[in-house]
Amino acid sequence: MGGEPRENILRLEFLNLPANIGVARNAIGTFAVQLPFTLNEIDEIRLAVSEAVTNAVVHAYPGDSGWVRVTAAFADGALELMVDDDGRGIADPAAARAATCTTDPERMGLGFSFMDSFMDQVEVRPGPSGRGTRVRMCKRPTRKDAEQVGDGDGPA
Ligand SMILES: Nc1ncnc2c1ncn2[C@@H]1O[C@H](COP(=O)(O)OP(=O)(O)O)[C@@H](O)[C@H]1O
Numbered sequence: 001m002g003g004e005p006r007e008n009i010l011r012l013e014f015l016n017l018p019a020n021i022g023v024a025r026n027a028i029g030t031f032a033v034q035l036p037f038t039l040n041e042i043d044e045i046r047l048a049v050s051e052a053v054t055n056a057v058v059h060a061y062p063g064d065s066g067w068v069r070v071t072a073a074f075a076d077g078a079l080e081l082m083v084d085d086d087g088r089g090i091a092d093p094a095a096a097r098a099a100t101c102t103t104d105p106e107r108m109g110l111g112f113s114f115m116d117s118f119m120d121q122v123e124v125r126p127g128p129s130g131r132g133t134r135v136r137m138c139k140r141p142t143r144k145d146a147e148q149v150g151d152g153d154g155p156a
């Protein structure tokens with residue numbers, strides 16, 4: 001069986017301070033090792049979380065403080081991540097997701113491109129309350145043993 005838990009949920013809530021970006025990255029990276037991700041995949045998850053949380057910290061509440069919430073869950077053997085804020089929201093998510101699109105000339109506008117390349121699925125929507133932004137991302141371990149739970153076959 002490999003001992004991986006089939007269900008687990010972690011919720012983090014923190015203020016939009018840059019110091020918390022690394023906290024979220026480390027917490028989610030540690031949570032994700034319960035699924036059979038490779039080290040490279042864990043790094044990709046860490047980077048995707050960093051980009052989504054950085055956006056909430058940097059863009060959601062210009063000049064103001066506010067809450068950022070990160071939820072990580074195992075769903076059917078895959079990792080589901082949600083990064084939520086109650087901030088100004090994204091008027092045109094499709095445009096914001098395009099490479100090099102940024103509202104801040106100091107930035108490169110590649111955060112969503114990184115999330116897209118590191119995760120299997122990325123959705124950008126208004127937050128559940130109708131305010132702010134929810135970025136939902138999913139990733140499934142690619143290792144064969146992730147899909148073959150309970151079947152004793154080793155590699156040929
Ligand atoms: N949580 C958010 N709240 C409000 N606006 C956001 C949020 N996340 C992203 N954005 C908008 O989407 C744009 C693109 O994001 P991204 O691809 O990460 O590029 P960058 O952060 O370098 O500008 C940002 O410039 C910003 O205008």
Ligand SMILES: [Mg+2]
Binds near residue numbers: 051055111
């Ligand atoms: Mg960004």
